[in-house]
Amino acid sequence: MRIVHLSDIHLSKNNYDEFHDNYREALINDLNDFHSTNKIDLIVITGDLVDKGGHSLLKMPEFDTYTSPYDIFEEVFIKPLARRLGLSNKNFLFVPGNHDINENVILWVDEKSLKQKISKDTIKEQLKLNETSFNSSNERIQLFKEFEEKFHKDTINYEYTNNESAYLFKDENSNNSIGFILINDSWRCSTCKLEDSNLNNHFFGFKQFYWAIEKLKILNQGLELDKLICLFHHSVDEYSEKDEVKRFLINKDVDLFLYGHHHSIKSEYMFTPVNGCHGFRGRAALNKPDEHTDIFQPGYQIIDIDLLSNRISQIHHRKYIFPSSMFVADTSSAPPLGIDNNSSRGSIGYEFSQKKNNSNYLEGLKVEDFKRD
Template sequence: MKATVKIMHISDIHADETTADKLNLRIKTFLSDIDQYRGEIDLVVVTGDIALSGKADQFKLAEKIVFDPLLARLQLSRNKIFFAPGNHDIDRGRISIPEDVGVKKLLLEQNDASTYFKDKTGFSRLENYFNFLEQFYSPKKNFAGKVFDINYMPIGLGILNSSWLCSGNDDKNNLHISEYQVAEVLTNIDSALLKIGIMHHPSDWFSNYEQRYVISELKRQFDIIITGHLHENVSRGEITPQYNTILLTSPSLYNNYCDEFLGYNLYNIDLSKNTLTAIYKKYMKGRNAYDRDTEYALNGEHEFELKTKSPMLFSKSILCQKINLLNTEIEKSLKSQLALYQNLPDPILVTPKLSSLTWKSDKKISTPITGDPTKLSAKHVFIYAPKDMGKTVLMKSSVAKINQSYFVEKSGPISAYIDLAFKDHDKNQLEEQVKDKISETSITNHISEVHIFIDNINIKNLNQLSTLNDISEDFPQWKFIVAIENDFVMEAIRRNDKYKTWEFYEVMPWGPSRIREFTTKFFEAAGIKIDVDAAFNFICHSLRNEGVKNFV
């Protein structure tokens, strides 16, 4: 099971009505290529230059030709695509030349642009861009950043405006993000364990002051920074004593003047391995198709090591995610088994009740227990359950409850279910089975206690029980819960001093409360309107007629 986040990165669309026909042709080829990723992509990021010159109709054109069909192909909603403004998204006709010249002159002396960004100085040049965002998202989205869960992992996406002071050909080394903007974005995504920043301009386009202080802070705070603007692929991991960040730049998706460097990127982030694999897709004009850019990277892809800024929290969150995925698999297996008997598309579960077993003068005393059966004991446990009494349902549902509790509380034990399928296993085999289950969640380094539910043990070979007892002494953090179907075996076990520290339970026959619960849930799931009391009385009457007396 993989814990992955998949991001599609497009940039520099340059939409304009005068070249709409050619844009439409190129985008149709792009849309045909991304059909293969339908249902696989978690997020789409667009790093600027949506429009050619910041006009309102250009943003509408990009929405119609690019974004709406893109989301439809990928089966994503609008809240899964994010935009950062580019230099072509400004409307130069709305720039106040005196204000612009004055601010840039002052910034040569003051360096920090925070006051001007906070006052939204120069934002009028991006008015059409902001209006596009307002109508694109409903309800209104926070444009500074967002934290959302992907596969139960809190991912933070910080959106940075690097274009608010863009004006022309002298932009390079004269741009500013501002310390204020960085702090504002980080506040919005503070709870995220993986932080991704998106903006239009690469880091070397900013002023010397910004590169030294602001961009360095970005690299310290963000695990990944995604940009555009260059119309070519540029990807690298920067490692210094201060930061370890992956920088990713995508080529242009459309450029009316040149078809040679069109493309888009895919980023597969494998959280369990701490890796990011960038896949570079390039437009091949001769074939009018997209393919991997093998000229830029071997096989058109490159794997980066992902160094999260919060390694301990990140690791624990990954563990929670894996446990939840395992829990889902257990629940699916349980439902699949129940569906065979109940003939319902969504089978119902009524967990069997337990009673604790003690002996006094060789007389068995069965005492019903109340509360959560997943908290049976601090010791190892044997559960006696004759065939078809629901032991597997009990064990799988208990595993699911324990893991769900860990997933919610992020503390306590976790559990695993092991089906021995009535086969013989020596100590090494049994130990290996347990370790394999544990390694699926990497829990050995994180959890102090593991509850291991052993089902379908071969009672003809009681040496396996002795072996389990030996393993439990070798691994005190492992707690075994072993199901036994045969009452003679149970009697032999309880007389053996080797198991004197173990506790004993048994699955109780269904009583009226269980029968009523099942009857009610069954008819609700089947969509049948019926007098539940009458159905319950009929079932009880039928059981008595068949000579079943001990169910009450």
């Protein structure tokens, strides 16, 4: 299974000319080279499709007939990739980032009131209100979520809500069932800050993870998933509910989580004695194309998963070279060939944890194992 991970595209008036004239063709050509040797199954985007709500795109003369920046994004970004690679809407997954909110609809008085009310104890109630409607708490994400709903209206095994969404991908070769949890962790984001910093905590509602699991169980007719992958935008440690999120990722057989936000690469492994979960953060895919600082230069990842051996076999790190208008191996992130196969740890690839079976685990424990000498 081959997954392309893009994040933090930040499409805007400022980078549109470079995107249109050079970057898009370079990206398509680079993806096509990989696609021709091992087909791409999914292209996932972990937030910030547009920059600052996409308002600058709507002001461009060539897009004066558009009312949503995400329709522009689909037309200029997704459709050209899909046509060249022979993909359809079911091959694209995306979650919102903090730049995908429309701050023009936020009223300060409402925002102040919500910040004072929302906590770990009350966030679930607000999520329930948001699930099928938009209000002062989540209206800022409405354009994005309406675009998502429209984009995937014909996608089989895709379950949408205004909060989290879920997608069941069936691998044609192995017949494996891979569940995708798509978390909306940006619906409470804004640049409005209160003087009391404790009221600016990032609550997004960790119950989204559990509700998505329930959706996947129904989509998979109650059968166990072969793989479970989570997509969200922020780093786990940025959540006020980080302990609850870590507990879910580790204990609910999540194999992999992908995210963005910080525009630079990071890999992590969360684990307990009985289970673990790999996480990968990607570069900003576009943002500032002529960025000079190496760690923030545009790029993306291609993740190859060997479903038979239960491991990530390789991660191809790619970086955009502005003067040459082309993508190359990102050797500064994964030397020497821009390919990460985890060989430094004495293995090829990142091995996934085996699916837990609590009864077998307990049966394997003996009293003698806990006796001290």
